[in-house]
Amino acid sequence: MIGIGRRGLLAGTTGLLAAPGILHAQPAGGVKIGLVAVQTGPQAALGNQLKDGFALGLRHLDGRLGGLSAETIVIDDELRPEVAVTKVRAALERDRVDFIVGVVFSHILGAIMRPVTEANTFLISTNAGPSTFAGRGCNPFFFTTSYNNDQVHAVMGQVSQDNGYRRVFLMTPNYQAGRDAMAGFKSKFRGEVVDEVYVPLTQLDFSAELAKIAAARPDAIFTFMPGGLGVNLVRQYRQAGLANIPFLSTFTVDEATLPAQGAAAEGFFSAASWAPNMDNAQNQRFVRDFEAQYNYVPATYAAQAYDGAMLLDSAIRRVGGNLRDKDALRAAIRAADFRSVRGNFRFGANHYPVQDFWLLRVARRADGKFQTETVRKVFENDVDPWAAECRMR
Template sequence: MIGIGRRGLLTGSTALLAAPALLHAQPAGGVKIGLVAVQTGPQAALGTQLRDGFLQGLRHLDGKLGGLTTEVVHIDDELRPEVAVTKVRAALERDRVDFVVGVVFSNILAAILRPVTEANTFLISTNAGPSTFAGRGCNPFFFTTSYNNDQVHSVIGQACEDRGYRRVFVMVPNYQAGRDAVAGFKSRIKGTVVDEVYVPLTQLDFSAELAKIAAARPDAIFTFMPGGLGVNLVRQYRQAGLANIPFLSTFTVDEATLPAQGEAALGFYSAASWAPNMDNPQNQRFVRDFEAQFNYVPASYAAQSYDGAMLLDSAIRKVNGNLANKDALREAIRAADFRSVRGPFKFGVNHYPVQDFWLLKVARRPDGKFWTETDRKVLEANVDPWAAECRMR
């Protein structure tokens, strides 16, 4: 059963993005996308951003990728790797999707990468970017429009160096992306990590950890707490009276969490390769039309997924809709012949982007909404640290 969601989206296990109110069978010569986005639990806000960003891209492309009518098979991974594998296998074998796109969390990407790529199907991650697939684990059927996990976190390490923070408290979730966050941060900071705390991915009460921070009296805190973890941490950090200790983070204060964090996040810092205030025509159109369609401010999850749609559109056009020639299609994807919302964009040898990274700061817009704004560029045309180990050329 397919129904219309509260934002006018087609919902259900399979949805066809076509002319308004028009549903029909997928014609020959079309393309099917398996869109993986968590829609269950406190992290669903991130999956919704990712999903809506891709669908906004399709709207700007009149519901077609490379001129081919496009069908989207929606896959809720439920933030459970075993569920993700089962659903993705069904999308490959039953729905016969041509591409698998999306994925918020690295543990989900790690679970589905093998079944997707072993089926000679391209997997385009629009958020998760674990280091495990950037070096020796690079794969000819895997691309990401986001980043290598290490890169974003290294921005904060560099920012701490630039600001003279010598003693930093580190706190992240205990999973691959959390470990990547610490490695990336440490790669550029020369000061002392006064404590390194790992918490469960489901933790929502940080009172014990906040007491440790207060006792350590660091120059700053670095944290990576996505989704619901970040909402609770920011509120509790402000309530604990710790805001005098600079709060530098990744994927903790962003447009997916700011509606719930509100004033508690004002002045806190983040890092990314994109911000909604970036001044280029592609980004201005994306942000304006996204807010008009969905009535909320897009986050990087949405922007990277929008770029994912534009990437596939450019690649399918390059091969004139011939999805059977995988080698030609791979070269067309690698060419990245599209205008990104973040400005300069190209793929490195490992199919991870080479791009600029920025320090961002939470601000309130004149209309009262919260978003992140570019503070300064920290890394330019940055190549991720694992690319040299990738054997693809």
């Protein structure tokens, strides 16, 4: 876990996210953000990516959002829904934040959705994108700068089809995002699912599951194992001598886990709407400055949080800093008038992005660090599968 002191944060479970131009006391006419980013346990690596990505966005904006001085209160959800709800309520009622932003895990988002939106406060998820809020559960106070969970996993289902794999072994954690991963993959794959294995979100020993894979001898495996789960699975997969079976994954081999996985992940595949090597000016600046500031390679958690800061800046600027007119502010957020690090980006009717998705492969850079790199575009301007069920117009 990256030390909070080095990041300019106040000690404790919440603190100010410091950047040039941000004051430690909320100035009149400013904007206050509650940033939900897990800072406890092995999944803190993902929360730190999210936190640092948002901080870089503010730094590039001179510490202001839409011309208003910005203050960010970091909320450690501790990967516990009841803790997240308590802390978010305090941010809304005591700290009077104007927006809740962030959230790595879908079950945390599910817990805080109601208290935030019922307070008529906009919730901008910069990572979690469960299907539950994309269709009939869509909400006028909810937007995400990431994706619908199903979409990313569907990329690997399509890749399996394109590669002619007939038998695939599936394994994910047993929570909403894991179930979405299974559904997303199967929405495109027409071959045989050898087995569907769900593991606890806290699992770190995969010996039993790896024995099943070895016995089944599938054409490929598909897995979604975020954070510490992915670190252990990749190491154990390589140690078990299974690397001859293609390793297709989502949020398992990425820039948040690669420093710990190292060469064990080289050549493994992933899918995303963004990669560090994307060739556009906004992304090149983001990656260059992120690595210079934090000394590690950004992942999607950071990129999507950076876009979240740019989205808020564009929306607040569009309404002239008037945060009280919720209808105008909603329209301004929906307009998404900013340059995304991923290139194509716009919101669909359900406030989930319409964007491109890519097949990625882990590569070792010339400096010895590992990153994911684009192989080919799989979906273009993709609309998530639940958007048609959203009645919000």
